[in-house]
Amino acid sequence: MPRNADNEAHWQAIAQRYECEPGPINLENGYFGRMSRAVQAQYLEHISFINRSNAVHVRQRFEQGENIEIRRQLAGLIDVDPESVAFTRNATEALQSLIRNYNRLQPGDQVLISDLEYDTVKGAMRWLAATRGVEVIEVAHTHPASFDSLVQTYHDAFAQYPRLKLMALTHVTHRTGLVMPVAAIAKAARERAIDVILDGAHALGQIEFNLAELGIQFAGFNLHKWIGAPLTLGFLYIAPERLADIDPDMGEFHYPATDVRARTSYSTPNFPALMTLPLVFDEHRQLGGAAAKGARVNYLRNLWVNQVRPLPGIEVLTSDDPRLYCGITAFKFIGRDQQTMVDRLLKEHGLFTTTRTGAAFGTCIRVTPGLVTSAADINALVHAITQLNTV
The missing domain is CATH 3.90.1150.10 (Aspartate Aminotransferase, domain 1)
Incomplete structure (x- = not known):
C-alpha cells in the first residue's frame, strides 16, 4: 500500500x-x-475582480497572455504539447465536439459503443447514424468482467464488424468505476485502423496515465471531479498529427484551422474559474x-x-x-x-x-x-x- x-x-x-x-x-x-477552501476563496476573489475590471482586464491581460500560461500548465498536467489541448466546459462538451467533428466517416461505415459508455456519448454516436449514414454497433460486456474478457470483447467486435472506423472508449466507467484496459484495446483498434475517442472524465486526477503510452489520440476530460477545479471546466485533447481529422467546430473561424482551439465553440468562458487553475494545479501536485x-x-x-x-x-x-x-x-x-x-x-x-x-x-x-x-x-x-x- x-x-x-x-x-x-x-x-x-x-x-x-x-x-x-x-x-x-x-x-x-x-x-x-x-474546491478546497483556498481555491474557493481565490475563485470568489476572481469573480469580484472580473466583475469590477470587466473587459479591461480580460482584453488587455487575460486574452493577451494569462490564458496562454494557464493552457501551458494544463498541458503539463498530462504531459502533452500545449497545442494539443483546448478548454471546454466539461468532458461531455469535449467528447461531443470530437464525435461531431470527426471527418473520416463515410455512409456505410460502422461506429462502436458499449453498454458502459456515458449516455451522452452513446447519444452522440447515434447522432452520427442519423446525420452521416453510419451504422452504430453496441456491444455488452460480459459480467463479471476480467481484463481478458474486456479485451476479447473488442477483438471479437473488430473481427465481426469489418467496417468499423471509430469507437468510443471510457477509461473509468461512470456506472461501476471499472477501469478499462485502454492500452490493450487501443492497440487492437489501431491494428484495424479504428480510431478511439477516449472518455477520461473520471480518470483524470485519480489514475496515473500517459496518453502516448495508452495509444490515445483523441480524448475529453473534466477538471471538476478529481483535480479540484470550479465547475464549468474541462478540456479536449487531439494529438497534433491528427488535428486535421477533426474539423473546426461548426465552421469556427476565430482561430485558424491549424489551432486546436477551433475545435471548440467560441464563447465567453468562465474567466474567474480559469484564472483559479494555477492554484488548483499546485494543490493537486502538493497532495x-x-x-x-x-x-x-x-x-x-x-x-x-x-x-x-x-x-x-x-x-x-x-x-x-x-x-x-x-x-x-x-x-x-x-x-x-x-x-x-x-x-x-x-x-x-x-x-x-x-x-x-x-x-x-x-x-x-x-x-x-x-x-x-x-x-x-x-x-x-x-x-x-x-x-x-x-x-
Whole structure:
C-alpha cells in the first residue's frame, strides 16, 4: 500500500482544507469534487475582480497572455504539447465536439459503443447514424468482467464488424468505476485502423496515465471531479498529427484551422474559474497528484468491498483486479429494488449514494468516497449494508 493511504490523521488533516455542509455522509463524490477552501476563496476573489475590471482586464491581460500560461500548465498536467489541448466546459462538451467533428466517416461505415459508455456519448454516436449514414454497433460486456474478457470483447467486435472506423472508449466507467484496459484495446483498434475517442472524465486526477503510452489520440476530460477545479471546466485533447481529422467546430473561424482551439465553440468562458487553475494545479501536485489521491480512495474502496463482497444477498459489480478498479465501485442488493435501497441508505443510515442504470447487468448502486471521506464513514457504510441486507 502506498505510504499514507491508510493514515487517517494525515487524510483528516487534508479534509480540513475542504468546507463540508452538515448532513448525510456523501458517498457520491463521483458527480463532482470539492474546491478546497483556498481555491474557493481565490475563485470568489476572481469573480469580484472580473466583475469590477470587466473587459479591461480580460482584453488587455487575460486574452493577451494569462490564458496562454494557464493552457501551458494544463498541458503539463498530462504531459502533452500545449497545442494539443483546448478548454471546454466539461468532458461531455469535449467528447461531443470530437464525435461531431470527426471527418473520416463515410455512409456505410460502422461506429462502436458499449453498454458502459456515458449516455451522452452513446447519444452522440447515434447522432452520427442519423446525420452521416453510419451504422452504430453496441456491444455488452460480459459480467463479471476480467481484463481478458474486456479485451476479447473488442477483438471479437473488430473481427465481426469489418467496417468499423471509430469507437468510443471510457477509461473509468461512470456506472461501476471499472477501469478499462485502454492500452490493450487501443492497440487492437489501431491494428484495424479504428480510431478511439477516449472518455477520461473520471480518470483524470485519480489514475496515473500517459496518453502516448495508452495509444490515445483523441480524448475529453473534466477538471471538476478529481483535480479540484470550479465547475464549468474541462478540456479536449487531439494529438497534433491528427488535428486535421477533426474539423473546426461548426465552421469556427476565430482561430485558424491549424489551432486546436477551433475545435471548440467560441464563447465567453468562465474567466474567474480559469484564472483559479494555477492554484488548483499546485494543490493537486502538493497532495501528491493522482498517485496519492488514487491510493487513498482505492484504500477506502477496498475497506468496504472486502467486508461486503462475502455477504450473501450482495453482489459487488466491480472487479478486484487492481488493474480494473479505482475509488468508484458499484454493488447491488440481489433481488431488491436498488432505488429503494438507496433511499433507505439515506433515510435510515444517513448515507448518500446514487443508482446508475443502462448497463447490461441492470441497475446498481454507485459508491464513491472522496478526499474528505474517513474510514469511519466507510465503516458506517459497511454497517448499513449489513443491516439492510438482513431486513
